[in-house]
Amino acid sequence: MEIRGPVLLPARREDVELRTLDELTLVGELALPAEREPVATLVTLHPLPTAGGFMDSHILRKAAARLPALADLAVVRFNTRGTTSPRGTSEGAFDGGRSEEFDVAAAMDLVRDRELPRPWLVGWSFGTELALKFGRDHDIEGVILLSPPLHRATDADVAAWAGDRRRMVVVVPELDDYLRPPEARERFASVPDATLVAVDGGKHLWVGESQTRRVLTEIVAAVNPDALPLPTEWDD
Numbered sequence: 001m002e003i004r005g006p007v008l009l010p011a012r013r014e015d016v017e018l019r020t021l022d023e024l025t026l027v028g029e030l031a032l033p034a035e036r037e038p039v040a041t042l043v044t045l046h047p048l049p050t051a052g053g054f055m056d057s058h059i060l061r062k063a064a065a066r067l068p069a070l071a072d073l074a075v076v077r078f079n080t081r082g083t084t085s086p087r088g089t090s091e092g093a094f095d096g097g098r099s100e101e102f103d104v105a106a107a108m109d110l111v112r113d114r115e116l117p118r119p120w121l122v123g124w125s126f127g128t129e130l131a132l133k134f135g136r137d138h139d140i141e142g143v144i145l146l147s148p149p150l151h152r153a154t155d156a157d158v159a160a161w162a163g164d165r166r167r168m169v170v171v172v173p174e175l176d177d178y179l180r181p182p183e184a185r186e187r188f189a190s191v192p193d194a195t196l197v198a199v200d201g202g203k204h205l206w207v208g209e210s211q212t213r214r215v216l217t218e219i220v221a222a223v224n225p226d227a228l229p230l231p232t233e234w235d236d
Contacts (some may be wrong), residue, residue, distance in 0.1 A: 028078025173202030
């Protein structure tokens with residue numbers, strides 16, 4: 001079977017609820033390798049909910065569908081406050097990346113309570129803003145930033161990561177709608193240890209199987225490089 005599109009590889013999948021410090025319940029899912037313990041954990045932060053982003057935004061959905069099987073990763077997905085997906089609606093209302101600080105903390109509480117190993121924050125678009133603004137508050141190995149727009153995250157938020165022991169991987173599409181590689185190099189220059197990956201032909205939404213595979217490969221390269229190259233066929 002070719003691994004592409006909506007294919008769902010074997011995993012232990014569990015609906016979860018996250019409780020925030022301001023007493024909201026967020027809905028989500030935890031996906032674990034089917035027969036082994038995970039070697040690392042992805043805590044995913046979805047694109048802008050007011051523009052259609054949610055826990056099922058396709059790169060995050062495909063990460064949860066494939067990477068527990070292909071790379072022995074745990075994948076946490078959830079809807080930030082006020083966001084709806086087929087899983088359900090998280091309580092509260094979108095707050096422009098302010099009160100969402102509590103949502104990130106609730107996800108990290110789940111990681112701690114379930115003793116999930118080696119957590120990384122994986123943000124996409126709006127999710128990168130949350131990772132940059134709030135990730136340093138948590139016990140993580142690093143952040144992976146997919147298509148960062150740097151709208152809500154300021155230059156000061158970026159520069160605060162300078163000298164941090166945790167890794168920063170920035171994956172920037174060549175044809176991004178908001179921040180393209182030359183500008184990204186300037187905006188992230190304050191974090192000299194950051195790894196910036198420019199993806200030729202890439203676009204902000206990473207549409208198409210080739211772009212999906214490239215993004216998932218960059219995630220695994222950072223978190224569990226021993227799992228590379230990711231297979232494109234699955235023997236079921």
